[in-house]
Amino acid sequence: MEELSKRKQRPQILLGVTGSVAAVKAPEIAVRLVREFNAHVRVLLSAGGSNFWEKAEEYDKENWDLCQDYITGVQTSDSAESSTKGAPIQLYSSEEEWKGWNRLGDPVLHIDLRDWADIFLIAPLSAHTLAKLAQGFCDDTLSCVARAWDFGYHSTRPAKPLLLAPAMNTAMWQHPLTFQHLQTIQSFVSIESRQEGEKNSIRIIEPTSKVLACGEVGMGALASVDCIMAEMADVLAISPL
Numbered sequence: 662m663e664e665l666s667k668r669k670q671r672p673q674i675l676l677g678v679t680g681s682v683a684a685v686k687a688p689e690i691a692v693r694l695v696r697e698f699n700a701h702v703r704v705l706l707s708a709g710g711s712n713f714w715e716k717a718e719e720y721d722k723e724n725w726d727l728c729q730d731y732i733t734g735v736q737t738s739d740s741a742e743s744s745t746k747g748a749p750i751q752l753y754s755s756e757e758e759w760k761g762w763n764r765l766g767d768p769v770l771h772i773d774l775r776d777w778a779d780i781f782l783i784a785p786l787s788a789h790t791l792a793k794l795a796q797g798f799c800d801d802t803l804s805c806v807a808r809a810w811d812f813g814y815h816s817t818r819p820a821k822p823l824l825l826a827p828a829m830n831t832a833m834w835q836h837p838l839t840f841q842h843l844q845t846i847q848s849f850v851s852i853e854s855r856q857e858g859e860k861n862s863i864r865i866i867e868p869t870s871k872v873l874a875c876g877e878v879g880m881g882a883l884a885s886v887d888c889i890m891a892e893m894a895d896v897l898a899i900s901p902l
């Protein structure tokens with residue numbers, strides 16, 4: 662933690678939130694990223710994630726309120742030397758992409774978000790978005806960011822960390838496609854970044870076993886928020902921001 666507080670620059674973390682019921686934990690994740698890493702956080706909802714975002718208020722009112730305070734700027738983060746202006750948490754969905762683009766030359770949201778982010782954390786990652794990312798489909802802003810993500814190919818742009826925290830029903834998790842998709846995504850680490858010794862630029866934060874929201878007991882629940890924070894701390898400790 663001491664190392665992190667010495668950083669000159671505040672980490673800019675893009676938090677992708679997809680249509681798993683665990684998306685109700687997204688406000689807590691966003692708030693903790695601000696508080697524990699002094700991060701700027703942009704929350705990007707997939708279409709599925711948008712269905713769950715508002716439900717977080719009922720699930721965890723305390724973190725929902727804190728998150729709203731960060732979004733509206735009522736609550737600011739600790740650092741006076743902010744590298745990016747604006748509220749510590751900003752909220753995006755695919756709708757903004759088209760609202761903000763009217764003609765050639767206008768900014769393109771998924772490219773701007775890709776360029777802005779030091780780290781892309783998708784938590785929770787649904788089975789559907791996992792499949793899209795593995796196959797290269799990009800029909801919303803979140804999957805466009807992932808498709809355009811910097812994996813360090815041809816050494817033109819340095820690789821940036823991508824952290825994936827899947828969350829789904831046990832049968833979905835145990836389906837052979839899940840393993841195949843995760844393996845495919847891990848193979849996206851560029852040869853160039855491997856040669857340069859960049860470690861773990863793609864990380865899977867394994868789900869855990871518990872009583873799932875559907876009532877079944879088994880593997881597939883989102884990793885604990887503590888576990889996600891620990892993984893982020895590890896990535897930040899080795900990432901040259």
Ligand SMILES: Cc1cc2nc3c(=O)[nH]c(=O)nc-3n(C[C@H](O)[C@H](O)[C@H](O)COP(=O)(O)O)c2cc1C
Binds near residue numbers: 682
């Ligand atoms: C109540 C409810 C809970 C769901 N929970 C999950 C889940 O935990 N994980 C998952 O992969 N899909 C879950 N789904 C299905 C996804 O929401 C659906 O596949 C959606 O298309 C995902 O969209 P996205 O990947 O674009 O976010 C759930 C659906 C409903 C209606």
